[in-house]
Every structure is written in structure tokens, then in C-alpha cells.
Amino acid sequence: MRKIFWIFLIAISLATLSYAQDQPEQLPPSDKKTTENKQPQKKNAKQGASYINFRFGYSGGSIDGFSYNVPTYGIGIESEWGNNHLGLSGHEIEWRKEQFNSTGIGYLLSFQFARILPGPSKHFIAKASGGLEWGVPSEMHDKTSWIYAQNGELQSYTHLYVHRNAWSPFGAHENAILQPLAELRFKSPPVPIELGIRLQYMGFELENYNLVNNTHTHESQYKLVPSFFIRLQIKM
Amino acid sequence: MRSGSIGLSIILTLVLMTSYSCSGLQSPTEPTGVNNIPWSPYILVHANGEVMMGYREAFSDLKNHGALRGIRINSVDRNGGSKPIVDLAVSSGLEIVGIFDNDDLFDDNVEASIDQIFRIYYPEITVFQFGNELTTIIPKTQPQMNIETYMLKLKRIYKHLRTNYPDVVLVTQSTFGSGFYGANELKRMAELGLKDMSPQFVILGMNIYTESALDEIAAIRRNHLGEYRVWVMESGTNVPDNQVSYVVNFYPRIRSELAAERIYWYALWAGDEGSQDTGFNLIGHPQTSQITMSPLYKYLTGR
Numbered sequence: 001m002r003k004i005f006w007i008f009l010i011a012i013s014l015a016t017l018s019y020a021q022d023q024p025e026q027l028p029p030s031d032k033k034t035t036e037n038k039q040p041q042k043k044n045a046k047q048g049a050s051y052i053n054f055r056f057g058y059s060g061g062s063i064d065g066f067s068y069n070v071p072t073y074g075i076g077i078e079s080e081w082g083n084n085h086l087g088l089s090g091h092e093i094e095w096r097k098e099q100f101n102s103t104g105i106g107y108l109l110s111f112q113f114a115r116i117l118p119g120p121s122k123h124f125i126a127k128a129s130g131g132l133e134w135g136v137p138s139e140m141h142d143k144t145s146w147i148y149a150q151n152g153e154l155q156s157y158t159h160l161y162v163h164r165n166a167w168s169p170f171g172a173h174e175n176a177i178l179q180p181l182a183e184l185r186f187k188s189p190p191v192p193i194e195l196g197i198r199l200q201y202m203g204f205e206l207e208n209y210n211l212v213n214n215t216h217t218h219e220s221q222y223k224l225v226p227s228f229f230i231r232l233q234i235k236m
Numbered sequence: 237m238r239s240g241s242i243g244l245s246i247i248l249t250l251v252l253m254t255s256y257s258c259s260g261l262q263s264p265t266e267p268t269g270v271n272n273i274p275w276s277p278y279i280l281v282h283a284n285g286e287v288m289m290g291y292r293e294a295f296s297d298l299k300n301h302g303a304l305r306g307i308r309i310n311s312v313d314r315n316g317g318s319k320p321i322v323d324l325a326v327s328s329g330l331e332i333v334g335i336f337d338n339d340d341l342f343d344d345n346v347e348a349s350i351d352q353i354f355r356i357y358y359p360e361i362t363v364f365q366f367g368n369e370l371t372t373i374i375p376k377t378q379p380q381m382n383i384e385t386y387m388l389k390l391k392r393i394y395k396h397l398r399t400n401y402p403d404v405v406l407v408t409q410s411t412f413g414s415g416f417y418g419a420n421e422l423k424r425m426a427e428l429g430l431k432d433m434s435p436q437f438v439i440l441g442m443n444i445y446t447e448s449a450l451d452e453i454a455a456i457r458r459n460h461l462g463e464y465r466v467w468v469m470e471s472g473t474n475v476p477d478n479q480v481s482y483v484v485n486f487y488p489r490i491r492s493e494l495a496a497e498r499i500y501w502y503a504l505w506a507g508d509e510g511s512q513d514t515g516f517n518l519i520g521h522p523q524t525s526q527i528t529m530s531p532l533y534k535y536l537t538g539r
Contacts, residue, residue, distance in 0.1 A: 104448050139451070144495045152277075152305065159495035164455055171448065172419035175455035207462055207495070214436050216463045 048082035050236040055096065057198070057229030064206055066143040066160050072098045072227070080116070090114045092129070099138030104171075108135030110181060123188055130182040133200070136175050137162055141204070156210045163203035163220065179203075185231070194231040199224050270303045270536050273480065274487045276499035277305040279518065280470060283318035287505060290522020291321065294504060294533075295328045303536040306331030308365070308469055308500045313337060314349065316356045326360050333407060333469075333500075334361040338370050341381060341389055347396045354401065365441050365469065366393055367409030371421065383421055387428035394433050406438050410469045411453065413443030419452035426460040435463045443470040443502075444490055454493045466494055470502040474515030479532035501532075 055074035061067070076094025083089075091113050098106035112131030119126050142161040149155050168176035185196035206219045270277065279298075281291065298304035307325055312318050312334035325332050334357055336350070343349040371383055381389075386409065397404050408425065411418030422442070430438075440461060444450050457466065468490055473482040490496050505522050506513035514520075520528035529539065 102447065102451075105451050136451075139454070139489065139493045142454075142493045144492050146491075152302075154497055157495065157497070161454075161458055161493075164459065171416040171452040172423065172456050174423075174459050175451065205458065205462065209465060209495075211465075211497075216435060218462060 049080045051078045051080075051233040052076070052236060053078055053092070053094065053194075054232040054234075055094065055229050056231075057096075057227050059225060059227030061225070063141070063204060063223060063225075064158075064160055066145065068141050068143070070098055070138065070140045070227070071100070072096055072229075073100075076110075078114075078233075080114075084115070087115060088113045089116045089127075096133075096135075099140050102138065105136050105175070106138035106140075108133050108137065108177075110134075112181070112183065125187050125189065127185045127187075127194075128183070129185070130180070132178060133181050134166060134176060134178045136168055136170060137164075137177050141202075155212055156208070159207040159209075161205055161207075163205050165203060177202075187233075192233040192235070194233060196229050196231070198227045198229060200227070201225075270301065271538060273484050273535065274491070275303060275483055275536060276487060276491075276496075276501075277303050278308065278498045278500040279304060280308045280310060280500050280503040281321060282310045282503060282506060283312075283321045285317070285320055287522035288320060288324065289525055290519060290527045291504070292324060292328075293525070293527060294519050294522070295324065295330065297537055298533075299328060299330070301537045304330065306333065306498070307504075308333040309335060310368075310503075311335055311337045312353055312357050312361065312364070314340070314352050314356070319356060322357060322360055331363070332361045333363045333365055333467075335368055336364050336366045338367050338374060338381075341367055341370065341386065342379065346389055346392060350393065350396060351400075358401065358404070362403055363405045363407060363439075365407035365409070366390060368441075368469070369412050369443060370409045372412045372417065383424050384428060387425060387430070391429055391432075394438070398437065404437075406433075407441040407467060407469070408438065410441045410443040412449075413445035413470060414449050415446070416448060416452035418442060418449055419456045422453055423456045423460055426456075430461065435465065439465045439467050441467055441469045444468045444494070444496075444499075445471060445473075447486075447489075450486075450490060450493060457494065466496045468494070468496045468499040471499050472502040472516045474513065476515055476517075476530050476532075479530055480535050483532065 053076045055072070055076065057072040057074070059068070059070040059072070074094050074096035076092050078090060078092035080090040091111070094110050094112075096108045096110065098108070110131055110133035112129040114127050114129035117126040117128055144157055144159045146157045147155045162177060164175050164177055166176040166178035167173055179201055181198060181200045183196050183198045185194045187194040201222060202225045203220065203222050206221065208217045210216070295304060307330055309318050309321055309325075309332060312322075318334070322332060322334070336353065340346070340349045340353070367386065370381055370386055374380055390408065394406060397406055408430065411421050422440070440457065442453055444453070457464070471486070471490065473479055487499055490499055501518065502516050503513065504518050505520070506516050508514060508520055518530050518533040520530075529537075
């Protein structure tokens with residue numbers, strides 16, 4: 001089942017990439033009236049490009065007093081269309097892995113649309129992107145703190161965890177997340193490296209158990225979680 | 237110069253990520269444990285009158301080293317066969333969880349069975365677990381009980397306890413400890429009325445032996461039963477040389493991911509040579525005064 005699922009996803013991403021590369025240059029209707037107008041338009045059309053990206057990232061900080069350190073790596077396919085469509089200049093699909101010591105969890109798949117931002121020169125390119133990420137997250141944001149009495153008796157504890165809000169084809173099917181994300185990336189051609197920051201909008205649940213009073217409280221919250229990354233790009 | 241800086245940045249990033257990845261294995265919020273490993277001082281013991289001598293020595297030794305606060309007795313039977321172990325545990329100052337045997341759950345008058353068993357073991361024991369891997373552990377040649385029937389029984393048990401033994405805490409049957417069978421079963425239990433029982437008197441019991449069982453059951457518990465406390469009633473490895481590393485690497489994940497208050501090691505003794513569970517043992521040959529000790533036992537007692 002898992003193999004079929006991943007083969008399906010890879011096929012979709014390759015098909016998407018192929019579609020983007022095969023799209024003919026579309027000219028406005030007015031340009032089709034005269035051949036004189038066609039030539040300048042073709043001359044202005046930019047060549048699209050596709051890349052394989054290798055991501056190395058890190059997210060660290062504190063949420064409700066719980067510190068977290070989440071390294072991540074990933075691989076993806078990115079397509080720059082050459083010309084903007086609906087204000088967008090490209091798209092990408094990426095597979096990302098969190099928590100290297102676990103084989104069962106920490107696999108995420110994202111799809112983003114991007115726009116190249118106007119920069120000061122052709123040697124400095126800034127790109128903004130946004131999209132959705134789906135997958136089974138790691139447990140590196142899941143934390144529990146414990147309070148014990150002097151005699152070793154457990155008094156209370158607090159449990160923080162990422163809200164799993166999506167279905168997955170794996171395991172018990174309730175272990176996935178679907179979350180929006182945005183990225184800002186910078187690169188300086190021809191160096192094939194991007195530096196960037198990512199913001200993920202993540203849901204968290206906070207459970208508190210007091211064994212002395214035998215009470216339980218629960219709180220939901222959403223937070224923007226930043227991470228930093230480097231991407232190595234190989235042009236296809 | 238420029239490419240050198242970029243290369244250095246990449247190497248530094250990789251080094252940082254690797255070090256953070258390793259540090260991520262342990263939560264800074266974990267209790268200190270015993271001898272600096274995140275041990276949970278709870279152990280399953282098999283009730284067997286022949287091993288009293290070895291158990292007495294192990295209880296005392298482990299307790300003196302802060303490695304034992306409570307035990308889970310594998311069966312509290314209506315014939316009183318576990319009474320000597322219970323008395324020993326009480327005299328040793330240990331907390332006790334008694335397992336109401338799977339066989340007794342088949343009794344049509346389960347309330348009468350409870351009364352009969354409680355006449356022997358209550359109030360020395362005030363925490364009872366009703367069933368253990370009920371839908372998976374019974375040999376297929378014997379009568380089976382599905383989770384739907386179990387939940388009907390559990391509702392009756394809960395009602396009987398609340399009415400007649402209000403100070404008794406009920407621990408649900410342990411779900412299966414490998415794969416995601418246990419997670420699906422726990423979800424079914426929630427759908428079949430577990431959520432109607434007060435979290436103040438009910439604790440979720442589960443066995444966790446594998447990473448996949450942990451990940452899946454944690455997801456189900458969060459989504460459906462977040463207000464309930466969790467005790468992992470069995471965990472461990474049958475490779476003696478891996479016992480210490482198992483506790484170091486897996487216990488913190490159980491505690492962080494599942495917020496399990498207790499993790500009971502399986503087992504203090506599960507039989508000597510010839511038993512397939514021998515590798516789980518913390519001690520061997522408890523029938524004699526010369527018990528043998530597993531690597532984890534030695535670590536816990538500073539040997």
C-alpha cells in the first residue's frame with residue numbers, strides 16, 4: 001500500500017513537471033492579429049527552468065516553555081515557468097524528513113506556488129512562496145514535563161503535542177497534519193544555493209493533569225513556527 | 237573565497253543539525269530516573285509461590301536503589317494463589333496493580349467474580365486492570381471475546397465498582413503492543429463507550445513494545461481520549477544485552493509522546509531456560525537464593 005502511494009505521488013510530481021516544461025508560450029489575443037507584434041513578444045519571453053532541490057533545515061525554539069530542536073532534510077522538484085501566470089512564476093513539490101532516528105514518522109510532502117520578487121539586480125534573486133504541507137510529523141514537538149514530590153510521588157504533568165488534523169494511508173490513519181506554509185528564499189546566481197526562512201502555521205494541544213486534585217485541563221492554540229534552511233539546486 | 241564560505245556554511249549547518257538530531261533523543265523534561273537512565277520504577281511480576289525467595293531479595297534490592305515503587309501482578313485469581321506475592325509486596329511497601337484475569341471476564345456474572353476476588357485482595361490492592369491483550373492473547377482453540385463484548389462487560393464492571401468500591405481505580409485492558417492493531421482497538425473502545433467513563437477513575441492500559449505501536453496509539457489517544465491518564469503496562473526487550481539501551485532510547489519517547497505516567501518493565505522473571513520470554517528477565521533462578529541478574533538489573537542496582 002505504501003509503495004503504491006509513493007509511486008503515485010512521484011508520478012504526479014513528474015507529470016506536473018513535464019506539464020510545466022511542455023507549455024507553449026501563450027500570446028495575448030491581440031498579438032495574434034499581426035506577425036509584427038509576435039516577434040517582440042517572443043523576444044521578451046523568458047526561458048523556464050527546472051531544478052532538483054536538496055534541503056537542509058533547522059527549526060528550534062520554545063513553545064509554552066517546551067524547547068524543541070527539529071533538524072530536517074528534503075528533496076524536491078521546482079519549476080520556474082519563465083513568464084508569470086496569474087501573478088505566479090513557478091511551483092514545486094518537495095518531500096521532507098524530520099527526526100532522523102525514526103523510520104515510521106516524520107515524512108511530509110509539500111506543494112507550493114512561488115513568485116520571483118523584483119530585486120536590485122540579476123545577481124540577487126528573492127522568491128516568496130506559499131502552499132500546503134501534508135504528512136506524518138515527527139514527535140519532536142511532542143513533549144511532557146513532570147512534577148514530582150520529594151518522596152518521588154508524581155504530582156502533575158503537562159503534555160504538549162502537535163494537533164494531527166489529517167488522514168494518512170498509514171497505520172491508524174489519524175496521525176497526519178495538513179498545514180499552510182510560506183517561505184522567503186534568496187539566491188545569488190550562478191551559485192546554486194538558496195538560503196531561506198519558512199513559516200509553518202501549526203496547531204498545538206496542551207494537556208495538564210493534576211493528580212493531587214484529580215483534574216485535567218486542555219487548551220488548543222495555533223502558532224507560527226519558523227525554520228531556516230539551505231537548498232542546493234541542480235538544474236535539470 | 238566565496239565558494240569557501242559557502243562550503244563552510246554548509247558543513248556547519250550539517251554539523252549543527254546532526255548534533256541537534258542526537259540531542260533530540262532525550263527530553264530535558266524527563267525525570268532523572270535511576271543511575272541517570274530514564275527508568276520507570278514499575279515492573280510486572282508473575283505470581284508463583286515457588287519464587288518467593290528470589291522475589292523477596294529482588295524487591296528489597298531494587299527498592300533500596302530507588303528502582304522499584306510498584307508491581308503489576310499478572311493475575312489475581314479467585315483461589316488466592318497470588319496472595320503470598322501480594323503480601324510480600326505490601327510488606328515491602330510497593331504499590332500494586334492486580335490483573336483481573338481474561339478468563340474471569342467470560343463469567344456471565346462478572347460482578348460476583350469481582351466480589352469474590354476482592355474479598356481476597358481488596359483493600360490491599362485498590363488498582364485493578366480488567367484484562368490483558370484480551371482479543372489477541374487467547375489461543376484460537378479457546379473461546380474468544382471481541383472488543384464489543386469486552387466493552388459491554390467493562391461498562392458493567394465500571395458501574396459495579398463506582399457503586400460498591402468507589403476508591404478502586406480501573407485500568408482498561410492492555411491493547412496489543414506491536415503494529416497498529418492496538419491503536420485501532422483503542423479507537424473502537426472509545427467509540428463503544430469508554431468516553432462515558434470518568435477519567436478520574438479510569439486509566440488507559442496499553443502494552444508498547446515497538447515504535448509503530450507507540451506512534452499509532454499516541455495519535456489515537458490524542459484524538460479521542462486525551463483527557464485520560466495512560467499507564468504502559470508492559471514494555472521491554474527479550475535481548476538481555478539491549479535492555480539498558482532500550483530503556484535509554486525508548487522510555488523517553490514513550491513518556492514524551494504518550495505522556496505515560498508509568499512504564500512497567502516486562503518482566504521481573506518470565507521463566508528460566510526454555511521459556512521464550514526468558515530474555516525479558518531482570519532476574520533468573522528466583523527459586524533459589526542465588527538469583528542471576530540481567531544487565532539492566534545490574535545497572536539499576538549499581539553493580
